[in-house]
Amino acid sequence: MASEASHEEAGHGEEHTQTQGEYIQHHLQFLTFGKHPDGNWGFAHTEEEASEMGFWSFHVDMLGWSVALGLLFVLSFKKAADKASAAVPTGFQNFVEWVYEFVDQNVKDTFHGKSELIAPLALTIFCWVILMNTMDLVPVDILPWLAQTLSGSHETAFRVVPTTDPNITLGMSISIFFLIIFYSIKIKGFGGFLAELAFQPFGKKMLPFNLLIEVPTLLAKPVSLGLRLYGNLYAGELVFLLIALFGAFQLPAHFVWAAFHLLVVPLQAFIFMMLTIVYLSQACEDH
């Protein structure tokens, strides 16, 4: 897509010449909506403006794609679920049942408690994350170009892979963290949950050491869960952007990297789902 970049250079040469660094920088900028320091709500035009908005700002592009893909998942699966019957399944129905069985099998193998939530949770995570990751395979310049054309501004920032935003991945992993705490307290009681943090693995006399080990272990779960997904996809996106700067050789390189990403996309979704199941089954285990 470097040709496009150079095309932009030619077209808007009189305003600004985009360097390679700026090309990548621009591609890593979110479409941010929030409150400007002067009190007006609006979109940030530069990265500085975005960071000045502080916490109360939204990555509209990321949330938009995230919700759109989530809706794509739930609505298409609901359609299949509504039509589901004991008759012979066909087409998309088959696919949905195949995914269902895959998730169900993994949940049953790992999670031995009884919960109405875990299996649908795992299915949602798996499908949604796969869809969000798959956005990585869309050529990096197409959708931003479309957004820029529609908005009429060459400066419009627009990113399309929700899982390359730590807000998105941490949003999910922190939700899962709350579920871990909820289930720990529900199954073991509040005392049991604290005892697990304080009284093991070294026994009651070594309480501070136990806390020193167990509390970071607990806190590391959501952080590592969210950052793993973010890191993998962010790196993948960055490499796509670098390849886009290759010029004439970018097509075969894009192809190779995209082929590799066909593995990364479902693998990261699977890892995210499996770790969620494992963490929740640990939370539900009574010692």
Add this chain to the structure above:
Amino acid sequence: MNINATILGQMIAFAFFVWFCMKYVWPPLTAAMAERQKKIADGLEAAERAEKDLELAQSRVADQLKEAKSEASGIIDQANKRATQIIDEAKEQAREEGQRLIAGAQAEIEQEVNRAKEQLRAQVASIAIAGAEKILEASIDENAHAELAEKLASSL
């Protein structure tokens, strides 16, 4: 890394989608697939049962066939026996009938012979008397010698 309220938006969306999936996607799929599983299990069981039934029916058919065969051969034997019997009876009847016919014929013949003898005797007696009349002419008293002529005629 720019952490902002996007994280809250994502958490809300996440909660909504999980809730939606838990409420409207997972249960109908579970129900449909459990039902299908049951249907398939039932079908397999029915197939097994049908196979067993078929086996049973086949053995019963074989039994019945054997029975029918032995019955049929019994009937044929009986029929053969009956046929021989009927032939024998017919032969017997025919022989009896023949003998009766022969006996009747013989009796008739005997009767005829006797009648011929009687006639002959009567004629011979009268011929003898006429001959003797001719020979003896008047010397013979018809009444006195009639007894003699009668005796002669009966000895014929």
